[in-house]
Amino acid sequence: MIHIKTAEDIVILKEGGRRHKEILELLRPRVLSGVSTFELNDFAMKEIKKGGDVASFLHYKPAGAKRPYPAALCVSINDEIVHGIPNENPRILKEGDIVTIDLGLTHDGLVTDSAITLGVGKISKEDKRLISATDEALRRGIAMAQGGNTIGDIGYVIEEYAKQEGFVVAEGLSGHGVGYEVHEDPYVPNSGKLGEGDELVPGMVIAIEPMLMTESGAIVLDKDGYTFKTKNGSRSAHAEHTILITEGAPIVLTG
Numbered sequence: 596m597i598h599i600k601t602a603e604d605i606v607i608l609k610e611g612g613r614r615h616k617e618i619l620e621l622l623r624p625r626v627l628s629g630v631s632t633f634e635l636n637d638f639a640m641k642e643i644k645k646g647g648d649v650a651s652f653l654h655y656k657p658a659g660a661k662r663p664y665p666a667a668l669c670v671s672i673n674d675e676i677v678h679g680i681p682n683e684n685p686r687i688l689k690e691g692d693i694v695t696i697d698l699g700l701t702h703d704g705l706v707t708d709s710a711i712t713l714g715v716g717k718i719s720k721e722d723k724r725l726i727s728a729t730d731e732a733l734r735r736g737i738a739m740a741q742g743g744n745t746i747g748d749i750g751y752v753i754e755e756y757a758k759q760e761g762f763v764v765a766e767g768l769s770g771h772g773v774g775y776e777v778h779e780d781p782y783v784p785n786s787g788k789l790g791e792g793d794e795l796v797p798g799m800v801i802a803i804e805p806m807l808m809t810e811s812g813a814i815v816l817d818k819d820g821y822t823f824k825t826k827n828g829s830r831s832a833h834a835e836h837t838i839l840i841t842e843g844a845p846i847v848l849t850g
Contacts, residue, residue: 608837612707612848619711622639623711632670632682632685632688634685650666655777665683666681666682671697676806691717693715695712697710705775707773707849709837710834710835712833722832725809730834732785736785737803741841742843743795745787745792747789749783750784751786754786763809764812765785765807765814769784770801771802772800773801799840800848806831806832836850
């Protein structure tokens with residue numbers, strides 16, 4: 596069931612999105628060589644609590660999961676696509692790594708979701724290109740998220756742009772509705788056909804999140820039950836914003 600948010604909901608989501616963006620911006624300069632994933636998660640948790648908000652991912656148990664998620668952040672490094680756990684067997688970031696920070700924030704009962712991928716120090720030209728293409732795929736997907744268009748329109752432009760740049764989208768991973776819960780309908784895949792899928796209606800709130808990979812879109816699930824990785828060990832980047840659908844141009848709530 597797709598939920599249309601009320602005017603009151605939208606006011607809350609806009610404020611939550613503003614707070615969400617601030618925390619991600621504070622995390623950016625902390626993605627440095629020698630920093631542990633535990634430190635990043637701990638910093639995010641403190642900032643969320645400081646604002647009187649709730650970490651949406653902490654203790655969240657998605658359908659099919661064997662246990663609740665144990666952290667505030669997802670921190671995914673290099674061949675990890677999404678849902679890397681930062682506080683179990685914490686890793687130390689190294690020069691040349693690419694790191695995705697994915698945060699869910701609950702403000703006054705409503706959820707926003709956003710992710711960024713960053714390089715640690717000097718990274719390769721190909722990694723820069725991968726991150727840049729993922730960010731641009733997100734921008735193009737957002738531009739299609741207008742009332743009267745469809746979910747398929749979003750996925751189509753994301754996948755076509757990825758192909759144009761020589762990348763592929765991660766198979767089976769997608770965006771989603773968000774707001775009342777971390778994951779709601781509709782399913783927002785990173786591939787699709789123009790004019791197909793659910794119609795976008797003003798008041799819908801969705802998370803658009805392209806995940807691009809090199810060589811192959813095949814993925815595997817780590818033994819921790821959450822971290823998805825590239826099957827062939829190649830690198831991946833992920834970018835995400837929470838979007839409000841309107842009659843015209845979409846509103847980026849976390850941007």
